[in-house]
Amino acid sequence: DAEITQSPRHKITETGRQVTLACHQTWNHNNMFWYRQDLGHGLRLIHYSYGVQDTNKGEVSDGYSVSRSNTEDLPLTLESAASSQTSVYFCASREDRNSPLHFGNGTRLTVT
């Protein structure tokens, strides 16, 4: 069955370090998204991509970057981790703009 997987599931890092969270989907979806989930804020969009070599900033993109070199993967990089980036991160994909999102299991990131 097609799926979307995130790794690692949990990550603890120090302030100032670069961190990359992986997202891999086998749906062959062109549209991929990164969200962060925080209490009181719900889900906020970080970055998204509509296809290979396409990336776009979301609502809370500062301090994050993504790259899309193939259809399956959209890694999220925190250039210099900050405590404010402690959160649960969800990757999602969808077939087209009228389709619902499929979510990964999430990555719980703690920045100390």
Next chain:
Amino acid sequence: AQRVTQPEKLLSVFKGAPVELKCNYSYSGSPELFWYVQYSRQRLQLLLRHISRESIKGFTADLNKGETSFHLKKPFAQEEDSAMYYCALNPGYSTLTFGKGTMLLVSP
């Protein structure tokens, strides 16, 4: 710009009681609306989309364009319904906009 409002952060009911999770939206076009559910420490999963007009796990949601609402309802809550529920709006030309979520707690 589109916006989704879920006015309740927490809704606590007893098993067997009716449940209504509120969702209001603002959008100038024809909206497509979804409800997503997240059980404890699991991924978000689609519960309902308004165009399907389905009943999933006993939940229903009707789009009311006059009141710009898409409330999620269930006549008799079960303990296993305890979860975080997110309402989301899809404008089609852009990304989904999520509400801040409502935590539903169903007590025995």
